[in-house]
Amino acid sequence: MSIEVNGRKVDWVENETIKQLLKRMRYTFPLVVVKINNEVVPRKDFSDVKIPDNSKVAVIHMISGG
């Protein structure tokens, strides 16, 4: 029972939403894109979409500097 977040294996938590996962991973940067199994999830759905077991999650942060 695990998922992969940005290439790192982490425990799968039943009924966990994207918002909760981001909090658990301490991803506090303003985010731009989250993909689950290659599908982009719109930001407005972060509190509703649940992470399926065995899924691959990609999170891209925006980091200040330019």
Next chain:
Amino acid sequence: MDKEKSERIQKKLNKSSVGIAGLGGLGSNAAVALARAGIGRLILVDFDIVEKSNLSRQYYFLENIGKTKGKSLKEIIEKINPQVKLIIHNIKLKKGAMEKPFKDVDVVIEALDNAETKTIFIEEILTKLPSKPIVAASGVSGYGHSDRINTKCLGNLYMCYDELAKSSDEDVLMAPRVALMANWEANIALEIILGEDK
């Protein structure tokens, strides 16, 4: 040099346009790289003026201090490649209308500094101009670690990315890495316009 390839590329680039949001370390260096490469048209957007501290990494000179970045970059590019058509917008991008200056460019380059503004800009381009390729950069601060930089492709978003870099608020911004990322963005823009170099 492959003369035929070069001519083919010049012909294509000459008809192409790139819009750049932000003319700091990323934007000024990317604009100069594209001008040298022979891009036909550049839309350059920034409200800021050149300060002395910018010279550590941005493509400006002492004589530009106190002038707007747009006007300064126009003078610089005209000395490099006067063929490039330059459209300068001396404005601050407004939330809710950020896509406006970029409606008719082939590729948009995100070259802003603050993470929140970058995010808002990218989201506005992706949602309001859904067929427009956008190249963005995240993680420019610090020095070294060149090989941590990679390109993440997510649909029309091409992100030059170093997820381990710190925020510039708690790190340094230095010419080599900033220019590396800027040229990385310009290089992706070329690849989008010209197709993969085979």
